[in-house]
Amino acid sequence: MVLLSFFAICGAKAQSTVTGMVTDQRDSLPLPGVSIAIKGTTIGTQSKSDGTFSLSVPAGATTLVFTYIGYKELSLGITSNFMNIRLAPDLKQLSEVVVVGYGTQIKQSVTGAISTVTSKDIEGTPVTSLEQAMQGKTAGVVIQANTGKLGQAIKISVRGSASISAGTQPLVVVDGIIINSADISTTTAQTDPLADINFNDIESVQVLKDAASAAIYGARGSNGVLLITTKKGKAGTAKMNFTAQFGTSRPSRHRKFMNTEQWMKIIRRAGVGATNLEFNAQDPDDPEFTYEEILADYNSYIDGRFTALSAGSTNVATYDTDWEALAFQKAPQMQYDLNFSGGNDKTTYYISGQVLDQTGILKGNNFARYSGRVNVESKLFKTLSVGMNLNYNNSLNERLNPDNSFGTILQVVALSPITPLIDPRSGLLSGSLPGAATSFPLYFNPLLNVDNSYFNSRINRTLGNVFANWD
Numbered sequence: 001m002v003l004l005s006f007f008a009i010c011g012a013k014a015q016s017t018v019t020g021m022v023t024d025q026r027d028s029l030p031l032p033g034v035s036i037a038i039k040g041t042t043i044g045t046q047s048k049s050d051g052t053f054s055l056s057v058p059a060g061a062t063t064l065v066f067t068y069i070g071y072k073e074l075s076l077g078i079t080s081n082f083m084n085i086r087l088a089p090d091l092k093q094l095s096e097v098v099v100v101g102y103g104t105q106i107k108q109s110v111t112g113a114i115s116t117v118t119s120k121d122i123e124g125t126p127v128t129s130l131e132q133a134m135q136g137k138t139a140g141v142v143i144q145a146n147t148g149k150l151g152q153a154i155k156i157s158v159r160g161s162a163s164i165s166a167g168t169q170p171l172v173v174v175d176g177i178i179i180n181s182a183d184i185s186t187t188t189a190q191t192d193p194l195a196d197i198n199f200n201d202i203e204s205v206q207v208l209k210d211a212a213s214a215a216i217y218g219a220r221g222s223n224g225v226l227l228i229t230t231k232k233g234k235a236g237t238a239k240m241n242f243t244a245q246f247g248t249s250r251p252s253r254h255r256k257f258m259n260t261e262q263w264m265k266i267i268r269r270a271g272v273g274a275t276n277l278e279f280n281a282q283d284p285d286d287p288e289f290t291y292e293e294i295l296a297d298y299n300s301y302i303d304g305r306f307t308a309l310s311a312g313s314t315n316v317a318t319y320d321t322d323w324e325a326l327a328f329q330k331a332p333q334m335q336y337d338l339n340f341s342g343g344n345d346k347t348t349y350y351i352s353g354q355v356l357d358q359t360g361i362l363k364g365n366n367f368a369r370y371s372g373r374v375n376v377e378s379k380l381f382k383t384l385s386v387g388m389n390l391n392y393n394n395s396l397n398e399r400l401n402p403d404n405s406f407g408t409i410l411q412v413v414a415l416s417p418i419t420p421l422i423d424p425r426s427g428l429l430s431g432s433l434p435g436a437a438t439s440f441p442l443y444f445n446p447l448l449n450v451d452n453s454y455f456n457s458r459i460n461r462t463l464g465n466v467f468a469n470w471d
Helices: 003-013 130-134 215-221 260-280 291-309 407-413 449-452
Strands: 015-024 035-038 044-046 052-058 063-067 074-077 082-087 097-100 103-106 114-118 141-145 154-159 171-174 176-180 202-208 225-230 236-249 331-343 347-359 368-377 384-398 455-470
Touching: 035 052, 063 082, 074 082, 130 141, 130 154, 130 202, 171 215, 176 455, 260 291, 368 455
Parallel strands: 015 082, 171 225
Antiparallel strands: 015 052, 035 044, 035 063, 063 074, 097 103, 114 202, 141 154, 171 176, 202 225, 236 331, 331 347, 347 368, 368 384, 384 455
């Protein structure tokens, strides 16, 4: 007991409590909601409505970091148990220009709920679509993939759902042009129309979350608005940037299904169960068949099915096919980006191109995108400037069947493990014609769709505008 008490006392001395108050440097008014954290850790708290705070500080902690929107970050050493903190406004942060539905405003005058994702946050991200690049980078915006298939629908919710029955997709505006972001598929395998946008050309994405900031769009902006601004050239030395990305994907894990030995035992057990049911259903005083006769009949039927499903093999345990693993493939990805930018006091330009080719981890799935952009702006007079934004995208999405279809690739797991991948009688993929298509294999083999059918979506999208600004 003495030893335990000693350790408890030592533990109590290993940390202390720091209290204090945070105020505005200009008028000494308290600042509520200031984030206070121990530098280099995740331990922190927030100031209360009167600006006060209290934080338990472990031994060895030397510095507290104070952060607040619109104010400069402040790091101070812990010199006492009470700290009087005065934060200075960050005038540069408050003077940033924010794009809203009806133009631009200075950040400090905006009253609506707006979040910003910049080019530094998303460019170079090893994904294919803008939504994937934005995942986890915007507060209040939930982005989730419905499937793991390339180029297929991704759900975006800005501050939850605005309707029980309607969709949640926000309105998308690129350089002032409203674009189609709805599903264009005629089946339940939804498409992602935003997948053909090259997000490396994007300068910023402003997410308008409330009615005030999205007022100009009316009911169309009820689910929020994504305002996308593309990159423009800057006066100065001409620049050329080239990037190349290569990678590969594979499943993080595979599901384990029964092998041939386990599967055959289950089928045999089912035969015994059926025998019990049929034997017990007879008149116990005058049974028509003995138990052994019924069991022999079921075993004969099962042996015949085993032979048929193993492609007529005399040794039905010859094959042990892992169909789930055969639905997946090694998925390489390559992406090339090239852009030129520059200009002088009169004219600026930004020219870019991209080639993307990504293979999906499911066989038969691929997404390719080719895009080009030209943004030019010229100052004709001191108060008049004109410009042009032109973008062309071509994408080919080699899609897969809907998940509720027998043709979807993962339905291959319904095939028996005793069935070979290649039918030795024909040298073709099991289930191929000519062959006993009505009884072999057990179900339709979706691998036949990989080379013998297509479910493609090709999109050509051109976005362009010509503008003039009079200052």
